[in-house]
Amino acid sequence: MRIILTLTTLAFAINICFSQNIKLITFFEKSNFLETPRYDSTIAFCKALANESNLIHYSSFGVSPEGRELPVLIADKDKISDPALLKKSGRTILLIQACIHAGEPDGKDAGFLLFRDFISDKNISKYLENVSIVFIPILNVDGHERWSAYNRINQNGPKEMGWRTNANNLNLNRDYIKAEAPETKAWIELFNKVDPDFFIDCHVTDGADYIYPITYGIEINGNMDSNITKWQRNTYLPEITSLMEKANSPIFHYVSFREWHNIESGLESWVTPPMLSNGYTAMVNCPGLLIESHMLKDYKTRVLATNKMLEFTLQILNESGKKLKEFKKEADVYSASEEFRKTPFPLDFNFTNDSTMVEFKGMEYTQEKSDLTGGTWFKFGKTIKNYKLPYFNNIKPTAFAYLPKYYVVPKQLLFVEDLLKIHNIKYYKTKNDTTIIATTYIFNNVQFSATPYEGRQRVTSFNADTTKIKMDFVKGSILVPVNQPKSRLVAHIFEPMSDASLLKFGYFNTIFEQKEYGESYVLEPLAREMLKDPEIKKQYETEVKNNPDYPKDPDAVLNWFYSHSEYRDKLQNVYPIGKIF
Ligand SMILES: [Zn+2]
Known part of the structure; x- marks a missing residue:
């Protein structure tokens, strides 16, 4: 029985690709479009593609924590x-990656179809006239081998798949700024070598039901260079939308509903933070396309739609990539300019209350009260419904930073130098011990996350006063000029208000800790002495007035006097990185 089934499947596959070399029928096709290959089989297919073609080369660009090679x-x-x-x-360079979330393998199989077609179909390989492609079939190779049918509860196939995070349970798609995982470090090194003109990251979505096999994210909401934004908005998007429509695979922006699962509440858009892949590439002047295939569509539909999205993007780049490359070059020059530096830099964005009405092809759904939870039970039906919905896509910056000529990083923050090297950010080292008057931040009301995020205790909120103080930097401290093509990245790393900043990721949490304390027998007389100063007395009375519970804690009262005395730690709550304008 099994032999007959295998033969039938094979015959079916051969029938599809009758003119092709049997070695180049993909695992996905052989499985009747139901399965995706394991790591070893993926590497073997990469090698087969390279052996059979005078266009394709296979290599690896790093090693995972469990020792697997990262294929490219x-x-x-x-x-x-x-x-x-x-x-x-x-030529224009297109970088495609799949399986950063290894439970979402659509891009791997879609990319293999495209690469196989380069060998067997001249109508596809002709698009390589002006474009070269770099393709990572699996980025999260260790997560990929955490193999199970139960890794994606909302997803309709393939039969089995990998896991979302890497072997250290890090989500690689939150790692682009802090670059902690070896996979991320290797990716950034490859990215800097390749210097792509366009980047695609392939995923599978969660969320509501609708007809679109693919929704996409692309940075057109004001967080990247204006000419590249215009190219994406006016050249790429109209063309890809029309080509996908013609291929019977309509696409829509990657959106969420204003109220979770309630379509009629309207759609909202956002800016991708630079800790995610396409947010990161936007910061270094490379358009980043996020493909999110729709989890409720069957695996075949999703992979073939993703394949079309890759193929049509290649087609567009073959025709229009030259112009994009010019814009990219100009963007690098502008990002390094004084004009850019002197313009307040947006660190965070939100949508406004302005909306435009759009047509959205969703599915009919019903809601009933769950007798299990008492909440609402959404049930999507099978009937398509044409909605007219308000789309909240008017995005405005909500936080800015004034960028200095240099950020000054004290030598002792050794990890920062390592990080700058990874990101290929230019810096200099000071030749002498130096004391400078620099601008920095003093924090108060700092709140921390109660649970870890990506293994780190995040700073969730704070108030920051900008101040100018004398700061000491020993010889070998680091000067990071903002005037360089990666200025946006520099700003997100060092400006505490950015959600991707090192400070928010908890890398500077030690500055918030009090390390010295006074004994009560010392502080009791000192407090009385200090209260003779009318200014201190006034401050203390205000403190008591604002915090009625305050005097009930004797240690807190005494510590108030310690922290207002000359003995206090003058570096506590002070950002250790200076800004020189
Ligand atoms: Zn994903």
Whole structure:
């Protein structure tokens, strides 16, 4: 029985790809579009593609924590094999990645179909005339081998798949700024070598039901260079939307509903933070497309739609990539300019109350009261419903920073230098011990997350006063100029208000700790002495008035006097990084 089934499946697959080399029928096709290959089978197929083609090269670009090689394929008409040499060809470079969330393998199988078609179909390989592709079939290789049918509860196939996070339970798609995982470090190194002109990250969504096999995210809401934004808005999006429509695979913006699951509440859009892949590439002047295939569609529909999205993007880049490359070059120059530096830099965004009405093809649904939870039970039906919905896509910055000429990082923050090297950010080292008057932040009312986020205790909120103080920096401290192409990245790393900043990720939490305390027998007389000063007395009375519970805690009262005395730690709550304007 099994043999007959296998033969039937094979015959079916051969029928689809009758003109092709049998070695190049993908695992996905052989499985009757129901399955995705394991890591070993993926690597074997990469090698088969490279062996069978004079366009494709296979290599690895790093090693995972569990010791697996990170695979990368390059498709180039001259079979250029060194990522660093691709740029010299002058062609547009497209970087595609799949399986950063290894439970969402659609991009791996979609990319394999595209690469196989480069060998077997001249109508597809002709798009490599002006474009080279760098393809990572699995980024999260260790998570990929945490293999199960039960890794994605909302998702309709494949039969089995990998897991969302890496072997250390880190979500690689929150790691782009702090770059903690070896996979992320390797990715950034590859990205900097390749210097792509367009980036695609392939995922599968969760959320509501609707007809679109794919929703997409692209940064057009004001957080990247204006000319690149216009190119995405006026060239890329109209073309890809029309091509996908013609291929019977309509697409829509990646949105969420204003009220979870309640379609009629309207749609909202956002800006992707730079700790995510496409938010990161936007910060370094590379358009980043997020593909989210729809989890309720069957695996075949999702993979074929993702494949079309990749193929059509290649087609568009083959025609229009030259212009994009020019914009990218200009964007790098502008990002390093004084004009850019002197413009207040937006660190956070939110949508306003303005909306436009859009058509949205959703599914009919019913709601009933759950007798189990007492909450609402949403049930999506099978009937398509054409909604007219308010779309809240008018995004405005909500937090800004004034960017200095240099950020000054004290030598002792050794991890910062490592991070700058990873991101290929330019910096200098001071040659002498120096005391400078620098601008920095003094924090108060600092709140921390009660549970870890990506293994770190996040700073969730704070008040920050900007101040100018004398700061000491020993020889070998680091000066990071803002005038460089990666200025946006520099700002997000160092400006505490950015959600991706090192401060919010808890890397500076030690500055919030009090390390010295006074004994009561010392502080009792000192407090009485201090209260003779009318200014201190007034401050203390205000403190008591504002916090009625305050005097009930004797230690807190005495510590108030310690922290207002000359003995206090003058560096506590002071941001250790200076800004020189
Ligand atoms: Zn994902």
